[in-house]
């Protein structure tokens with residue numbers, strides 16, 4: 001009863017929105033059927049010219065284009081079928097003693113492109129999450145294997161020992177120091193706040209100066225080693241001489257630096273490879289049942305995300321089948337007139353809410369709390385040792401930990417050297433040879449968008465996910481804001497999605513047997529929407545050529561079918577406009593989104609699709 005009257009979370013369904021969506025589906029769908037009938041009947045009409053005639057060819061191309069667009073529209077309706085939103089009540093969680101522990105996995109790859117001070121701000125913000133420090137363990141994967149990053153971690157640990165107690169003492173919301181000092185969030189009128197703030201600010205400036213000084217002194221640091229280096233794992237210890245820190249004696253979250261081995265002859269599988277190494281290393285050190293994944297450029301903007309996520313993970317009805325809780329990606333560098341749609345409004349504002357009402361949203365790369373067990377696939381209890389080794393590799397230590405959960409290796413701090421030596425082979429590049437890492441366990445290899453592929457695999461296995469979207473962004477990062485970077489990024493994503501679409505796990509074939517038809521429609525739409533490039537390229541050329549050559553391909557203005565064409569055009573635009581406005585955005589956003597969608601369709605989606613086809617056929621490696 002207690003649980004029913006005070007649930008840890010609520011799911012809200014908006015009947016009005018659902019009614020609008022479904023009514024629109026019906027009317028718009030009927031209009032599309034009329035148009036398809038109109039096109040199809042041309043080919044059966046007696047006066048139709050023979051195949052090969054320019055008119056027939058033009059009609060055929062336009063028909064195929066319109067059919068593809070109609071099919072994409074149909075798939076898209078799955079997102080509109082039952083959108084929901086959710087609220088979590090962290091204040092209703094049990095006491096700290098009963099909370100499960102959490103491992104935070106942060107990835108960084110290149111200290112030139114991802115400035116070390118910013119990466120450390122992300123690390124510090126994660127260490128300052130509102131969660132019992134003995135139950136929080138932060139791991140940073142450094143794919144660049146840079147001494148600067150390792151040095152930055154030591155500096156970050158020392159600064160965090162001053163910073164976290166300060167945040168907790170005054171209940172600060174912004175726990176990323178750089179953002180806090182920039183925003184000038186003044187929350188407390190307590191005595192001593194102002195002077196302590198000044199002191200901490202000084203420490204922060206010193207911390208920045210130390211890292212930048214180190215970088216300048218070692219500017220010549222060789223870059224050759226990035227693709228060729230052994231693994232390094234180090235548990236970071238404080239070395240602070242700060243008196244306040246010495247006196248405070250507050251417990252800090254465990255902080256671990258991990259740089260996996262890389263050799264030019266071994267594929268490193270990008271971020272998925274890095275995350276799998278972190279899963280193994282954290283699995284033998286802290287082995288928390290829940291894992292938060294963060295990109296190094298996305299800091300924790302609100303300390304309550306961990307407790308919010310745990311509200312879903314501890315919910316007795318959701319918990320057994322719940323794999324992950326995804327928070328939206330929000331960005332701090334978006335201008336008011338976001339001409340390139342850098343904030344990705346549609347996925348985070350519409351699509352993920354739609355999937356949340358089905359089986360759950362996708363992993364969005366960062367800002368999600370996943371249950372470790374769901375990434376390990378099979379139930380461990382029954383399997384024998386040889387089977388487990390064939391799946392997880394040869395580490396006895398790692399396999400031993402599969403059976404324990406939530407037990408921090410208490411000896412870690414005393415036996416630190418030995419543990420690190422032991423874990424180093426878990427981070428070696430041949431550890432995964434002959435195992436199921438990247439296929440059946442961990443993050444999936446085979447697509448540059450490991451997040452899309454991994455969530456598809458999880459949903460296929462019957463796991464669910466939820467989308468939590470509180471009004472204050474829980475995570476904030478930097479988005480791509482110039483056209484060049486954006487085009488490169490979306491080409492990469494399109495290629496990754498299409499890679500899954502063309503693989504043997506293709507959602508329309510592999511999905512419907514393993515998940516609901518609506519959920520697999522969502523995945524199909526996402527995997528194949530780079531193919532928008534085909535109808536868009538046709539429609540951007542054929543009608544114009546026909547017009548100049550006097551070939552009629554649309555009904556005459558006086559025909560009633562002309563009205564149906566107008567209706568379909570206006571109806572799809574007004575539905576888009578409605579969704580933009582209802583989500584609190586302006587007409588300008590609508591115009592920007594229309595424009596960038598067309599730009600993407602004939603550029604990035606096209607290149608991404610071509611790239612996926614070339615990779616599939618082996619022309620490109």
Ligand SMILES: O=c1ccn([C@@H]2O[C@H](COP(=O)(O)OP(=O)(O)O[C@H]3O[C@H](CO)[C@@H](O)[C@H](O)[C@H]3O)[C@@H](O)[C@H]2O)c(=O)[nH]1
Nearest residue numbers: 107108109143270271274295296364365366448449450451
């Ligand atoms: O070999 C690599 C490559 C990347 N990364 C890290 O992965 C993260 C994402 O990479 P980035 O180059 O920033 O890609 P984006 O396109 O910005 O990332 C988006 O798209 C990716 C692929 O879908 C997701 O993994 C990300 O979470 C999502 O933010 C960053 O922290 C990188 O440091 C590695 O650790 N190792």
Ligand SMILES: [Mn+2]
Nearest residue numbers: 295297477478
């Ligand atoms: Mn990024």
